[in-house]
Amino acid sequence: MATVQTPPSVELSSPGLTRGKLPRYAPVVLLVLSFAAVGGLFAALGSFSVPLTVFLGIILYAVVILVVTTFVEGARAARDRLATTLMYSAFGLAVVPLVSLLWTVLENGLERFNGYFLTTTMRGVFGGMDAGGAYHAIMGTLEITAFATVISVPIGMLTAIYLVEYGPKSKLGRGITFFVDVMTGIPSIVAGLFAYALFVLFFGPGVRMGAAGSVALAVLMIPVVVRASEEMLKLVPNELREAAYALGVPKWLTIVKVVLRTAAAGLVTGVMLAIARVIGETAPLLIVAGVVDSANFDLFEGRMMTLPVFVYGQYTQGLAPPGPDSIITINYDRAWAAALTLILIVMVLNLIARIIARIFSPKTGR
Amino acid sequence: MAKRLDISDLNIYYGDFLAVEGVSMAVEPRAVTAFIGPSGCGKSTVLRSLNRMHEVIPGAYIEGKIALDGEDLYGRDVDPVRVRRSIGMVFQRPNPFPTMSIHANVIAGMKLNNQRMSKAQADEVVETSLRGANLWSEVKDRLNKPGSSLSGGQQQRLCIARAIAVQPDVLLMDEPCSALDPISTLAIEDLIGKLKQDYTIVIVTHNMQQAARVSDQTAFFNLAGVGQPGKLIEMDATEKIFSNPNQKATEDYISGRFG
Ligand SMILES: Nc1ncnc2c1ncn2[C@@H]1O[C@H](COP(=O)(O)OP(=O)(O)OP(=O)(O)O)[C@@H](O)[C@H]1O
């Protein structure tokens, strides 16, 4: 038996299209008032603390805005406000560690971060001497990472091209995807041992060289490059491939000049992510690239210092022995300055990648 | 330029699925041939098999023979890339290359194939092709703007310019006007009328009036039911098909009694 039910009418109290509306500045004012109330209360009790005030202030604000909005604007608007509050709080929560990290690195690193630090090696530096820098480590990191990129980008991109353009449903394609996934999970120390084992075959036991570090990093980079490039290539609409085929363009030229070109911006970003992923790797480089105090520009000969290893090395040396001209905390200071350098390198690379991506991205404007 | 196509006993498969069965027809040069029929009857499939775009889909293949001026398109030594160079295609949705300017889009067929051409040559091809596609006056002042900055109808004419820039023998068009407004549609129909002096044109359309307006020959396709292969029901001069078709099914379809 079917009966037609009239739906229960909603918000009978406010017919028409208008409803009560809080002034735009209300949330801000309420937030400030909440902070002031909580802060004032704690100050009166004589136990003021910033984190607690912020925390309780936001909770108070959430309750107050919920109540006020319910009365003035209605239940739906109140839920909207509550969701907005939660969203902003979650965002703040996520940003706090990031900002705090950057702040700490800047605060500790800026003291030693200067032209001298960037252009001097640690050769002949010992104890608490007010000398030494990370020049050798910076060059090492740049060279090793660049070589790792040179190895992994062609391999990774070609794999991605195979997966997307030639074997999306083939057995080989599925197998490759599986192994790429497995590779993503390889611990970095294992990659280091692998590179060591590989180079021992050619150079004998005890081998240490920058190129081995690059191979270890490439092992970690390749799956990231494959995954990122694969997603980017999949985004290229099939219509563009067909448009090129229909003009009598062979498949390989279509891939090179249409697919890769259209995806270029995304590919650059993907490679950048992969670089950022490996540039801070310490363990594998400690194993195969080694530790050294002076600059070595030859990837294929001898140990090579890198920034993460430099940070680790300085930090493990701990406090310097006290003495007349000795700076006791110098090792820690150098570690922080090197950490800052590493972060800056990643930022600069990111910036360059963004610029390149902007140049390559498809134009849409009129 | 402008060659004839002879199709005999064409069966077209997607993997195990027989999509089109037993099509035989002749497509005359310097004329417009229209494919009409209900959705899913295989018009696009037949069209795409004419320039070997069908086999781009994994598992897809054909049986039978398609000849361009007597030369078997599916012969053993035939390079599909060369077939597509002489049989161009315009798609249902305009698809200019988003990374290229209007100018570069027109000569994409040469550029993507690494053909060397001087700036003057390139400019000349661009102008003739755009004039041929009735687009020149609208874009001549912004040839360096991206192709995607044009309106849908302009983009479709850009794609036609791109297709005729490589000087094919045959031009295939799969519902070229279905995404366009009546004015752009009219512009493209005019264009088709002009192009048929130089090219062999095959056009798929759902618009009966359009088929009647632009085509010389009309082929009606139909299918018995879902999962059944599509078949060519009849093909004849357009006036004949629209005034006095031989088959009952054709008349029913044209007069809107089904499909
Ligand atoms: N890529 C594909 N893989 C498998 N089957 C397909 C594919 N494309 C089309 N088909 C099938 O082939 C048959 C014919 O499709 P086709 O696209 O040629 O129809 P159509 O006549 O062009 O229809 P419409 O007028 O809707 O465009 C349909 O049954 C369709 O499901």
Ligand SMILES: [Mg+2]
């Ligand atoms: Mg179709």
